[in-house]
Amino acid sequence: MASLKYSRQREVIKSYLSTTDSHPTADTVYMHVREQFPHISLGTVYRNLNLLTDIGEAIKITTPDGAVRFDGVTSPHYHALCTECERLFDLDMNVSESIIEEARACFPGTIHSHSAIFYGVCSHCLGKKH
Amino acid sequence: MASLKYSRQREVIKSYLSTTDSHPTADTVYMHVREQFPHISLGTVYRNLNLLTDIGEAIKITTPDGAVRFDGVTSPHYHALCTECERLFDLDMNVSESIIEEARACFPGTIHSHSAIFYGVCSHCLGKKH
DNA sequence: ATCAATTACAGTAATAATTACTATTATTTA
DNA sequence: TAAATAATAGTAATTATTACTGTAATTGAT
Numbered sequence: 001m002a003s004l005k006y007s008r009q010r011e012v013i014k015s016y017l018s019t020t021d022s023h024p025t026a027d028t029v030y031m032h033v034r035e036q037f038p039h040i041s042l043g044t045v046y047r048n049l050n051l052l053t054d055i056g057e058a059i060k061i062t063t064p065d066g067a068v069r070f071d072g073v074t075s076p077h078y079h080a081l082c083t084e085c086e087r088l089f090d091l092d093m094n095v096s097e098s099i100i101e102e103a104r105a106c107f108p109g110t111i112h113s114h115s116a117i118f119y120g121v122c123s124h125c126l127g128k129k130h
Numbered sequence: 131m132a133s134l135k136y137s138r139q140r141e142v143i144k145s146y147l148s149t150t151d152s153h154p155t156a157d158t159v160y161m162h163v164r165e166q167f168p169h170i171s172l173g174t175v176y177r178n179l180n181l182l183t184d185i186g187e188a189i190k191i192t193t194p195d196g197a198v199r200f201d202g203v204t205s206p207h208y209h210a211l212c213t214e215c216e217r218l219f220d221l222d223m224n225v226s227e228s229i230i231e232e233a234r235a236c237f238p239g240t241i242h243s244h245s246a247i248f249y250g251v252c253s254h255c256l257g258k259k260h
Numbered sequence: 261a262t263c264a265a266t267t268a269c270a271g272t273a274a275t276a277a278t279t280a281c282t283a284t285t286a287t288t289t290a
Numbered sequence: 291t292a293a294a295t296a297a298t299a300g301t302a303a304t305t306a307t308t309a310c311t312g313t314a315a316t317t318g319a320t
Contacts, residue, residue: 005287005296026278041299046278048297062192064245066307068277080237093236096229103248106223107210111250115194118233120241135267135316156306171270176307178268196278198306 004055010048012036017058017072023079023088025069061088063117076113082122089122134185140178142166147188147202153209153218155199191218193247206243212252219252 012033017024024032030045049070052058059071063081069088078091104111142163147154154162160175179200182188189201193211199218208221234241 003288003296007286007297009298039299041301043279043300044298050279060194062194062196064190064192066192066196066198066277068196078233080233080239080241082239083242089237091233091236093232096226096232099226099229099246100248102223102226103208103210103221106221107219107248107250108253109210109212109251109256111210111248112213113250114246114248116229116244116246118230118237118241118244120237120243121239123238126239133267133317137268137315139269169270171272173271173308174269196306 007048009033009037009040009044010051012040013045013048014052014057014072017052017070020072021090023061023069023071025067029070061115061117063088078116078118080118080120080122082125083119084121084125084128087122087124091118134181137178139163139167139170139174140181142170143175143178144182144187144202147182147200150202151220153191153199153201155197159200191245191247193218208246208248210248210250210252212255213249214251214255217252217254221248 013029016029016032020032022028026042026046026049029049030040030042033040033045049058049060053060053070056074057072059074061069061071061079063069063086065086067086071090073090076095078093078095080089080091081087082089100111100114103114143159146159146162152158156172156176156179159179160170160172163170163175179188179190183190183200186204187202189204191199191201191209193199193216195216197216201220203220206225208223208225210219210221211217212219230241230244233244
């Protein structure tokens with residue numbers, strides 16, 4: 001019960017997420033999806049983004065400035081945030097097993113996952129200086 | 131110019147942060163600080179928490195559910211979030227240098243810092259089960 | 261100590277992001 | 291094809307945070 005029903009809106013949202021690596025916010029998703037679905041409502045975008053996150057077909061990333069962004073790449077990976085342009089990048093880097101072991105060793109409980117964000121300046125912004 | 135002026139309110143906020151490791155939200159800080167300062171306004175709490183963060187006397191941590199929490203411990207450290215009770219813990223664990231090196235190796239830009247949160251179940255919640 | 265300049269405050273209004281609600285529409289099941 | 295269920299659009303409500311404004315506190319110089 002409470003089974004998932006197909007919806008064209010959700011498919012468009014999913015497909016948009018799968019074609020971008022820009023880690024869009026809900027509002028950005030809304031703007032893009034409206035091109036194919038002019039009458040979609042922002043609430044529908046929110047509901048589906050959260051739903052996709054719940055069923056593991058998207059990842060929700062909250063950056064320190066409070067912005068909530070979505071990622072269609074669901075395999076565990078780290079991110080880099082450019083502190084100049086606020087762009088968020090996927091890092092093509094293995095998730096560290098040793099850091100999990102270390103964390104487990106110093107936390108009196110269980111640890112099942114972790115996330116990390118690296119802060120820096122992207123090559124694009126480095127090029128811009130001077 | 132725009133120099134910092136003493137305020138008793140800010141001192142009380144700072145002192146509260148220094149005596150707790152509960153990583154309170156702005157609202158929680160507000161509630162506690164009001165015991166000593168019944169007429170303090172929530173805006174003052176927000177302004178000072180952000181100010182303290184800006185001058186490096188506090189750290190702002192945003193958890194995936196969007197909650198913004200503050201930490202009076204300003205030395206770099208990792209956190210563990212209990213997914214049952216939502217409590218946030220400081221991890222007494224060295225910040226990994228190797229993970230920074232790895233990240234630098236695969237990001238075409240500079241990296242100056244990073245943060246990590248581990249997700250799991252704390253000992254208190256583990257004890258509660260069954 | 262007093263005064264002028266500046267910063268901070270309390271209290272309130274405004275904003276922004278997200279969620280909740282409701283009547284209607286689309287999808288699924290039988 | 292009809293009944294049951296879930297999803298939608300559109301709107302209202304909620305929550306967290308910031309902005310505004312007149313007053314109060316702090317500072318630095320006389």
